[in-house]
Amino acid sequence: MADAAPEFTADTASTDAGSADKSARMEQRKKWLVRLGLAVLVIGAIYALWYLLIGRNHVSTDNAYVNAEIAQVTPLISAQAVEVRVTDTQAVKRGDILVRLDPTNARIAVAQAEADLAEARRRFRQTAATSTSLSAQVRARGADIAQANAQLAAAQADYEKARVDLQRREALSPEGAVSGEEVTSARKAFAAARAGLEQARAGVATARATQGAAEGQLAANDALVSGSTIETDPAVLAAKAKLENARLDLGRTIIRAPIDGVVTRRQVQVGQRVAQGNPIMSIVPLAQVYVDANFKERQLRQVRVGMPATVVADIYGGDVVYHGKVVGFSGGTGSSLALIPAQNATGNWIKVVQRLPVRIALDPRELAAHPLRVGLSTEVEIDLSRH
Known part of the structure; x- marks a missing residue:
């Protein structure tokens, strides 16, 4: 009997130590859960505060693309091309000679x-x-x-x-x-x-x-x-x-650039007879590009012409931010102006949220520092609190 007492005492001590360790872990877990809950509450409060002060005054979309008023170069007389001075991707100034036609x-x-x-x-x-x-x-x-x-x-x-x-x-x-x-x-x-x-x-x-x-x-x-x-x-x-x-007509034998920009889609070669009114090339005015942002119809409830907007282009990333403003709304949604408009007059019609193109004019100085090309993807955010 004298030998059994110490063994009982050791088992009891081991059990007490395990219970204490378990209690400590439970206490530690409880503290982390409390901290996590507090963090969630803080994040929620911060988000709620951000939404009340900033978020609800902004609408954004990533369905936006760079566009421009592309100038088509068309000969005003029919004649043979005797000289072509430009190539695709070449930058030209207004008045530069593009093509010379036979003046005979x-x-x-x-x-x-x-x-x-x-x-x-x-x-x-x-x-x-x-x-x-x-x-x-x-x-x-x-x-x-x-x-x-x-x-x-x-x-x-x-x-x-x-x-x-x-x-x-x-x-x-x-x-x-x-x-x-x-x-x-x-x-x-x-x-x-x-x-x-x-x-x-x-x-x-x-x-x-x-x-x-x-x-x-x-x-x-x-x-x-x-x-x-x-x-x-x-x-x-x-x-x-x-x-x-x-x-x-004699002066028209020299075809000049109508605007500043970059030559694209050149379709004329030396010796080719060009026809009056048929396009021979296009010029993209990189200094005058704009963004067509396709916003959901519900996002446009408070959008007005003149509101400021920020644009981020995928080609440069978030390090380059363009500043612009809303200059107008399209006359119809993208689906209604498509080549083949959607036909909703069916028995299985389901309402689909439509998108309306909104034109954003950009700062020319920022465009000069970081040129954009037509068709590039962008993200647009409009500030509703400023008009």
């Missing part, structure tokens, strides 16, 4: 238009000179009328003399004072005088008609030059317009 036909057209203009001016001078000639003809016809009137007066006098002679001889003929031959001669003279009178009257009418025709020609010719100079004549102006158009 355009130069011939300019020469023809210049000849037509010279001919129009010559015709105007000729018409003006014709008016002077027609005025002289009108004056000459007036002299002809005066001459015809004088001849009419002489014929009238001859007629009166022949009439009186005939009447005198016819009065003396019954008494035998004049012979029949004299009476016959008097009658012939009277008939001749009457014919001469009619002829003189016709001559006056003809002279007057001729004068009227000359006056009509003069009036018609004056109408062509009246109120006009050699430079304001309608025919000359039309010839000038044709010459200007020909010179414009």
Whole structure:
């Protein structure tokens, strides 16, 4: 019995030690659980505070892409390309020569238009000179009328003399004072005088008609030059317009860059005949790119034009932040403006949250420091608290 007491005492001590260790672990676990709970509460409070102060005043999306108003370069005349000065990815400035077209036909057209203009001016001078000639003809016809009137007066006098002679001889003929031959001669003279009178009257009418025709020609010719100079004549102006158009086509044989940007999708080669109006390349204005952010319709309840926005591009990461502002909303959702719009008029229709493109204009200085390319992915956040 004396040997059993110590063994019992050791077992008891071991059990007590295990219980104490277990209690310590439970106490330690309890402390960690309390700490975890406090941490969760603190994080929750911080999140709630952040949401109340900041989070609820911001909307964001990662469905956003870089876009730009791409300029298409199209020739305004049809001709053969004799020189192509740019390649894809090449940066150009507005006014830089992109392509030279064969100017031969355009130069011939300019020469023809210049000849037509010279001919129009010559015709105007000729018409003006014709008016002077027609005025002289009108004056000459007036002299002809005066001459015809004088001849009419002489014929009238001859007629009166022949009439009186005939009447005198016819009065003396019954008494035998004049012979029949004299009476016959008097009658012939009277008939001749009457014919001469009619002829003189016709001559006056003809002279007057001729004068009227000359006056009509003069009036018609004056109408062509009246109120006009050699430079304001309608025919000359039309010839000038044709010459200007020909010179414009000659200038269009040199195709220049319409904007600053980077050449892309070049589709022209030396020797190729380009067609009027068909695009031969595009120019992307990297300094004027913007972001089209597709927000869910519920996110746009408080978004207004002019609100500030921040943009992060995947190509640079979060180290580069662009600042911009909302400049407008699309006229329709992405699905409604798609090539094949969704058809919801079915019996199994399910409502789908739509996205509306919102345009974000970016700071040009930040774009110059970190250029973007069309189509790059971005993340956009709009600050609703500032307007």
